[in-house]
Amino acid sequence: MMISNLQVVGLIYDAAGISILGGPAVFRMVNEITAQSGTYWNGNPALAQALAVARIDTTAGSVLLLLGFLFQITALQGYAIPELAIDLSVPALIVLFVLYWCFLRSLFSRSLANRVELRRAQQQAERSAKTDKEV
Template sequence: MNVDLSHFTVANIWSIFGLIMDLVGVIFLGFAFFSKSFDDLRKESGTFFNYNPSLFLNLLDQKASGVAGTVALSLGFLQQFIVNIPISTSIPSLVLVAVLLFFNILIVVGLLVCKKYYVLYQLAKIALFWDKGKFQDDVQVKGRAFQEMIIIGKVKMQEIQRR
């Protein structure tokens, strides 16, 4: 099977990268909304005396996935938009394609890493730096955030000790 690639231009390839980034964004958003198992739903819908620890962390994780998905979708749309701007370039096509591929891989890896630490950042922000706003005196929310940070810290320490 012979494939003729002569009709592909840098704009076509850039548009394809934009579509792939859109697909990555949709996967992140889908994970945020559709990844809960029945056991997760059962834990979140349970009643607790003070607060529901499963719900608190899952909502933060859902927010992190939503942010990552929105960023990926926006970058994908931006790449497709740039393709439609009539710009002539003197950079050789293969170099530009390699740069675009590296850029997209870097973004996807960055989103995966940042999503992992976004939840911890949100917990720290709530527990340590939440001085303004209508919940500034809500000690219960700050206590929950501290508890979740301690749990995450213990899990991370166990992972480090296993290595």
């Protein structure tokens, strides 16, 4: 059995997905772990940010892994994919990968962390209003 270009592209997408999924956990600094494990009044903003980043990384990495598996399955089934599409898929991945690490990751995680903080503030206000009514 010959290895097709689409199988190689699938493996490259899988490698990119694994690096997005596992890289941040492997290279986490001690000061980040310390900030995330501390206790704070009204919640831990470092933990909220870390969980938001982890959610974004998990989503992006999983999508790339699934695409990689789909490319490999497509290659094994013998479907004809135009060579141009295969040739453009790796440069497209490189562009998306760089955009993700340089821009999109922080943008999406900041947005998600802000929504978490807003929801926490709303819940705290509701608890405070409920306590005021009981008194």
